[in-house]
Amino acid sequence: MRPRSEYAEPYRIKVVEPIQLTTREEREQIIAKAGYNVFNIPSDKVYIDFLTDSGTSAMSDYQWAGLMVGDEAYAGSKNFHHLKETVEEISGFEYVLPTHQGRAAENILTTILVKPGERVLGNMHFDTTEGHIRLKGGEPVNLVIKEGLETATRHPFKGNIDIGRLIDEIKTYGPERISYIDITVTCNSNGGQPVSMGNIREASRIAREHSIPVFLDAARFAENAYFIREREEGYENKSIAEIAREMFSYADGFTMSAKKDGLVNIGGIFATRDGELYKKAGEWGIIYEGFLTYGGLAGRDLEAMARGLKEVLDEDYLENRIGQVAYLGDCLLDGDIPIIEPTGGHGVYLDARRFLPLIPQSAFPAQALVVELYVEAGIRAVELGTAAFGHKDKKTGEMVYPALELVRLAIPRRVYTDRHMDMVVRALRNIAGRKDRIRGLKLVYEAPVLRHFTAVFEQL
Numbered sequence: 453m454r455p456r457s458e459y460a461e462p463y464r465i466k467v468v469e470p471i472q473l474t475t476r477e478e479r480e481q482i483i484a485k486a487g488y489n490v491f492n493i494p495s496d497k498v499y500i501d502f503l504t505d506s507g508t509s510a511m512s513d514y515q516w517a518g519l520m521v522g523d524e525a526y527a528g529s530k531n532f533h534h535l536k537e538t539v540e541e542i543s544g545f546e547y548v549l550p551t552h553q554g555r556a557a558e559n560i561l562t563t564i565l566v567k568p569g570e571r572v573l574g575n576m577h578f579d580t581t582e583g584h585i586r587l588k589g590g591e592p593v594n595l596v597i598k599e600g601l602e603t604a605t606r607h608p609f610k611g612n613i614d615i616g617r618l619i620d621e622i623k624t625y626g627p628e629r630i631s632y633i634d635i636t637v638t639c640n641s642n643g644g645q646p647v648s649m650g651n652i653r654e655a656s657r658i659a660r661e662h663s664i665p666v667f668l669d670a671a672r673f674a675e676n677a678y679f680i681r682e683r684e685e686g687y688e689n690k691s692i693a694e695i696a697r698e699m700f701s702y703a704d705g706f707t708m709s710a711k712k713d714g715l716v717n718i719g720g721i722f723a724t725r726d727g728e729l730y731k732k733a734g735e736w737g738i739i740y741e742g743f744l745t746y747g748g749l750a751g752r753d754l755e756a757m758a759r760g761l762k763e764v765l766d767e768d769y770l771e772n773r774i775g776q777v778a779y780l781g782d783c784l785l786d787g788d789i790p791i792i793e794p795t796g797g798h799g800v801y802l803d804a805r806r807f808l809p810l811i812p813q814s815a816f817p818a819q820a821l822v823v824e825l826y827v828e829a830g831i832r833a834v835e836l837g838t839a840a841f842g843h844k845d846k847k848t849g850e851m852v853y854p855a856l857e858l859v860r861l862a863i864p865r866r867v868y869t870d871r872h873m874d875m876v877v878r879a880l881r882n883i884a885g886r887k888d889r890i891r892g893l894k895l896v897y898e899a900p901v902l903r904h905f906t907a908v909f910e911q912l
């Protein structure tokens with residue numbers, strides 16, 4: 453990777469959205485009122501919003517211009533045809549169904565492929581995918597390589613599927629009990645870690661031997677292609693578009709949240725090379741999403757998506773994007789802030805257990821760090837630790853704690869400058885300087901499922 457200092461952002465800024473830094477006193481009041489849960493903070497009280505990279509991208513002037521040529525016909529909109537041509541050019545898949553989000557495409561795919569009692573194999577299924585598989589009576593199975601679950605191990609492709617375990621699964625359960633294989637690129641659930649081309653090719657070869665369909669969860673396909681070019685032998689001189697096309701060539705289709713590498717604020721895609729599958733998908737799509745050529749979106753949204761899908765393949769864009777994430781990670785490491793290494797495609801993950809060793813897991817160290825980041829500098833991150841994944845054992849009633857206490861700093865695309873990154877580094881260094889005085893939290897309200905979204909805490 454070229455050193456960060458050699459280049460600047462490959463765009464200039466034409467429209468600005470003011471953001472305002474509140475005072476520390478204001479933030480202390482706001483976070484207390486929010487029950488120490490940043491999901492309850494109004495976004496205009498946030499200075500740097502790292503809650504998610506989903507739907508938060510800045511669109512280009514060309515995408516905004518596309519909104520003006522939205523063709524809002526119920527059927528056969530010209531924007532749909534533009535989207536279809538673009539998807540076909542990028543992926544080689546002829547049949548394209550727009551959906552309102554990624555999870556809607558997953559709903560359609562799992563509805564047609566998953567029968568009760570079947571298994572869906574993958575590197576690591578994203579939580580919405582897992583939910584849809586379970587709703588159809590299926591069992592999501594995660595087969596990521598063991599390095600993918602170790603925070604301090606460096607491996608170029610920590611999103612890879614463990615091929616040995618894949619073969620074992622097929623042997624143990626038989627191909628007829630496996631609905632399909634779903635490869636998530638990049639692997640969101642372990643930090644946006646990439647999957648190598650060799651791994652996709654091998655998984656696909658094995659699947660084809662047993663007539664098991666292969667799909668990509670392609671939310672961050674371009675970021676994955678960029679990592680392949682940087683890290684995999686034989687791809688140094690290929691274009692991102694060529695690499696992406698090869699990735700898709702090993703699959704029968706894909707689902708995608710366009711809110712990531714589609715560079716749009718809303719949208720999703722289901723695509724396949726299989727005409728029969730498309731026909732079935734369309735039947736469900738019409739009920740769940742809308743007619744085949746709009747899928748729950750306005751014509752203008754389809755146009756922005758078609759344009760975004762082309763822009764995301766731009767090499768300078770990707771270098772800047774992945775470079776910015778790496779820059780933040782490197783600056784934090786320089787300041788002895790513990791993070792997951794290497795950084796992945798869309799964010800930096802802080803290891804709150806190493807950062808706040810005095811706070812036990814029962815007092816939510818990762819959530820405490822999220823609270824401190826907000827109080828320190830108005831930065832909104834997200835907890836991926838005990839608040840999100842801790843739960844009571846159904847039989848014993850004992851608390852089961854997750855292996856990792858992480859805080860995710862998800863970086864929106866084309867939104868913040870490196871100066872914002874510098875400010876995040878300063879804030880975390882200040883927090884590190886007073887970490888012995890940081891208080892843990894106590895949970896005072898929790899919902900029965902997905903509790904972290906609405907949980908209320910008190911400071912200990």
Ligand SMILES: *Cc1c(COP(=O)(O)O)cnc(C)c1O
Pocket residue numbers: 506553554555556578580581636640669671708709710711712719720
């Ligand atoms: C975001 C995401 C989804 C779900 O997409 P939505 O657009 O949020 O519905 C599915 N898979 C992965 C890998 C994602 O990152």
